[in-house]
Amino acid sequence: MIYWEDVTVGDAAEMGSYAVTREEVLEFAGKYDPQPFHLSDEAAAKTHFGRIAASGWHTAAMTMAVIVRHVTETRQAGLGSPGVDLLRWLRPVYPGDTIYVAATVVDVTPSRSKPAIGSVRSDVVVTNQDDQPVMTFTSIVLMRRRSDE
Amino acid sequence: MIYWEDVTVGDAAEMGSYAVTREEVLEFAGKYDPQPFHLSDEAAAKTHFGRIAASGWHTAAMTMAVIVRHVTETRQAGLGSPGVDLLRWLRPVYPGDTIYVAATVVDVTPSRSKPAIGSVRSDVVVTNQDDQPVMTFTSIVLMRRRSDE
Numbered sequence: 568m569i570y571w572e573d574v575t576v577g578d579a580a581e582m583g584s585y586a587v588t589r590e591e592v593l594e595f596a597g598k599y600d601p602q603p604f605h606l607s608d609e610a611a612a613k614t615h616f617g618r619i620a621a622s623g624w625h626t627a628a629m630t631m632a633v634i635v636r637h638v639t640e641t642r643q644a645g646l647g648s649p650g651v652d653l654l655r656w657l658r659p660v661y662p663g664d665t666i667y668v669a670a671t672v673v674d675v676t677p678s679r680s681k682p683a684i685g686s687v688r689s690d691v692v693v694t695n696q697d698d699q700p701v702m703t704f705t706s707i708v709l710m711r712r713r714s715d716e
Numbered sequence: 717m718i719y720w721e722d723v724t725v726g727d728a729a730e731m732g733s734y735a736v737t738r739e740e741v742l743e744f745a746g747k748y749d750p751q752p753f754h755l756s757d758e759a760a761a762k763t764h765f766g767r768i769a770a771s772g773w774h775t776a777a778m779t780m781a782v783i784v785r786h787v788t789e790t791r792q793a794g795l796g797s798p799g800v801d802l803l804r805w806l807r808p809v810y811p812g813d814t815i816y817v818a819a820t821v822v823d824v825t826p827s828r829s830k831p832a833i834g835s836v837r838s839d840v841v842v843t844n845q846d847d848q849p850v851m852t853f854t855s856i857v858l859m860r861r862r863s864d865e
Binding site: 614628 | 748750753763764771773777780781788794799800801802803
């Protein structure tokens, strides 16, 4: 297992990728974000999107899928997250795109109240197949400390 | 239509509610956030969640569903969002819970570069059926200006 003590500021990881399909974009938007520019090429053509674009929350969800696959494969002792900061949707994500997730650790802090836990802040950058950033955020993740074994 | 000019700092809205089902919690987590505490009561019992809890990104998606229903019914001229700030998951959301979404406008700013657009920042608070806050964030939404008619 990778514990909080094993994480260092500056640690960088390419976490993997996710292929964005039209079917999934429409399914997610229909359920959670049924704004016209996420559901119809005609409606999207009247906006800066130009054609159907994924819901920003769908891009966040697909990014989370990549992150969870990575932390599971690398056996990180994650305990969930209290939140994220500065979530920005920088460019549309379109059906047919592939998104790539990279993260760099920017801060590690032991919990003041819980000696078994530490937190890790990371800058997450999501890019498309043309290497353009489409979404960024700062993640905050709680991890088990080695002393908790 | 409600345009950017029609929005004022201090405007508050109770946007509606969303019933959280076990089936949907498992479906979302299976697809986008397959951490054990989102998929198994046994695994969740070993964490502070206690039993299966919804992915925080699923809570965000369900909240978005409530917001989109509200802005559609009230005919707001929304143009999408550049992002959110200070997204915090404060308490677990469990299958069987009902979440309620409320928002208060905290800032309105005309676009410097695009005269047809303004932005609106709102503090969003999501509570459960016991009136406990489960998630908060500050949303940033772009709206069409009346001059754009």
